[in-house]
Amino acid sequence: MLPIARSELVQIFRNRSVLVTSFVIPVAVSAFFIYQHDTFATIGSLGYIAAIVMFTVTVFGLYSTTVTTLVDRRQNLFLKRLRSTAASDSGILTGLVLPATAIAFVQVALILAVFGVVTGAPENVGLLVVAVVATVALMIALGLATAGITRTPEHAQITALPVSLGVIASRAGSASPARRASPCSSACCPAGRRPSSSSRRGRAAPRSATR
Amino acid sequence: MPSTHVIDVDGLNVSYGDFQAVQDLSFQVRRGEIYALLGTNGAGKTSTLEVVEGHRTATSGRARVFGRRPDDRREVRPRTGIMLQESGFASDLTVRESVALIGGLSGRSDDVDRVLDVVDLLRKATTLVGQLSGGEKRRLDFATAVYGSPELVFLDEPTTGLDIQSRDALWTAVEKLRGDGSTIVLTTHYLEEAQQHADRIGLMHRGTLRQEGTVSELTRTLPAVISFTTPPAAPALPLEVASTGDRTVVETFTLQRDLRTLLAWADEHALELADLEAGPTRLDDVFRALDSD
Structure with a gap:
């Protein structure tokens, strides 16, 4: 497993397009959200920004890389080559996915750490860790499932789209005041800067009134 | 006392939906011989080889390699080298990295540079696989198959795309492997190679083994x-x-x-x-x- 993971890591760092997708885009988007955190905090909350950052990194960095890596390795028969060795299927799969997963964990940890320094420590670090681990596990599972129905790396541009758009849409939706009480939003919200229940009720009231 | 048969196939059937690619196929490969599986296009050679290599499950019948199921990777693969028909290498890895990775995962040990020298790729050791020619990729494929001198080597169209010098070098390496006691199973479209190097030949046609024997037995x-x-x-x-x-x-x-x-x-x-x-x-x-x- 580890030799496969090591070779995948080498390939990621030698492939410019994967490097851009895995590193540059997530970091750039996250940097933008952190830089503009005051603006986004007024629209949603700091927890909302943390969630956006986490999903951006895991979707672009982990989910997309998992799908394209697995499909590419299968299409160019590298997967068959690996299965010609004594390595087990689970070991091969883990080795292929491990580098992108580790990179995603490091990215999320660093970005959230920077976010915490800029805006203050999260209220519940334990819950935040659970949220990160669950999100990473979800993205790996979605990546494996998507790779199963994707024929070519080019085809992945289409098959991976629903998850990418779905994540963006759901996070945009979570910015609406009525949905801001998700575990991640609460956990990520820095202590002392979490919107009060009264303010949440206050924002929700007009929506109820419009029904 | 070890069995004289390294491969034992009995009543093998492989179907793809309604199409039966291999029908009631039986053959044995003896320890230390070069066995060539030849046939027309669509004869069922690749399906047979995939089952024996452990890449495909037979519809019915029995295949054993070293007395074990071919998909028993832990036991069979460290003793088996496989040269695939198509390349299947990561283009962003170097030649040396590719041999080290696949060779290392095979469960055998060897000197990577020694193996590269056998296939005349030592001077390309730091070249990315994506920059190799088709013939060089075939030689790289052969290098991963013979890494650690396995007891059994599958060679699927080993000389396709190779120039005459590379073909000669490859057969020299194969003969040396056989001399060291390895068993070789090969498929090829170059009949003169099979005639020259194979100890026994199995001729497949439309999913069945039509003839089997030495060259003189077949030609007589x-x-x-x-x-x-x-x-x-x-x-x-x-x-x-x-x-x-x-x-x-x-x-x-x-x-x-x-x-x-x-x-x-x-x-x-x-x-x-x-x-x-x-x-x-x-x-x-x-x-x-x-x-x-």
Whole structure:
């Protein structure tokens, strides 16, 4: 497993397009959200920004890389080559996915750490860790499932789209005041800067009134 | 005492939906021999090889490698080297990294540079696989298969795309492996290679094994051919003639005796046998006869 993971890591760092997708885009988007955190905090909350950052990194960095890596390795028969060795299927799969997963964990940890320094420590670090681990596990599972129905790396541009758009849409939706009480939003919200229940009720009231 | 059969296939069937690619196939490969599995396109060679390599599950029947199921990777793969028909390498890894990765995962140990030297790729050790030519990729494939000198080596179309020097070098390496005790199973479209190197040959056609044996066993089923340009006003030939016209063709199972008779007849009548050709039956002839069934 580890030799496969090591070779995948080498390939990621030698492939410019994967490097851009895995590193540059997530970091750039996250940097933008952190830089503009005051603006986004007024629209949603700091927890909302943390969630956006986490999903951006895991979707672009982990989910997309998992799908394209697995499909590419299968299409160019590298997967068959690996299965010609004594390595087990689970070991091969883990080795292929491990580098992108580790990179995603490091990215999320660093970005959230920077976010915490800029805006203050999260209220519940334990819950935040659970949220990160669950999100990473979800993205790996979605990546494996998507790779199963994707024929070519080019085809992945289409098959991976629903998850990418779905994540963006759901996070945009979570910015609406009525949905801001998700575990991640609460956990990520820095202590002392979490919107009060009264303010949440206050924002929700007009929506109820419009029904 | 170890079994003399490294591979034992019995009543193997492989189907793809309604299409039966392999039908009731049985054969054994003995320890230390070079066994060539030949056949026409679509004969079922690749399906058979994939089952024996452990890449495909048989619809029914039994296949054993070293007395174990072929997909028992932990036990079988460290003793087996596989050269695939198509490349399947990561283009962003170097040649040395690729051999080290695949060779290392095989469960055997070897010196990567020694293996690269065998296939004349040592000077390309730091080149990315994506920058190799087709022939170089085949040699890289061969390098990963023979890494650690496995007991059993599968060679699927090993010399396709190789120049003549590389082909010679590859067969030299294969013969050395066999000399060291390895068993080789190969498929190839170059019949002269199979004729020259294989100890035994299995001829597949339409999913079944039609003939099996040594080259001489296979070719003795068809007559050898003597042919020459028919001399003008030639008297009757004391041999049974298969066809006449501009060119006389004699088919014989006793080549040496009939050739002597022919030359004596030509001397007696002061005839020149222009473009005289005589030779034993070749594997090509057996193959063509198989395809015309």
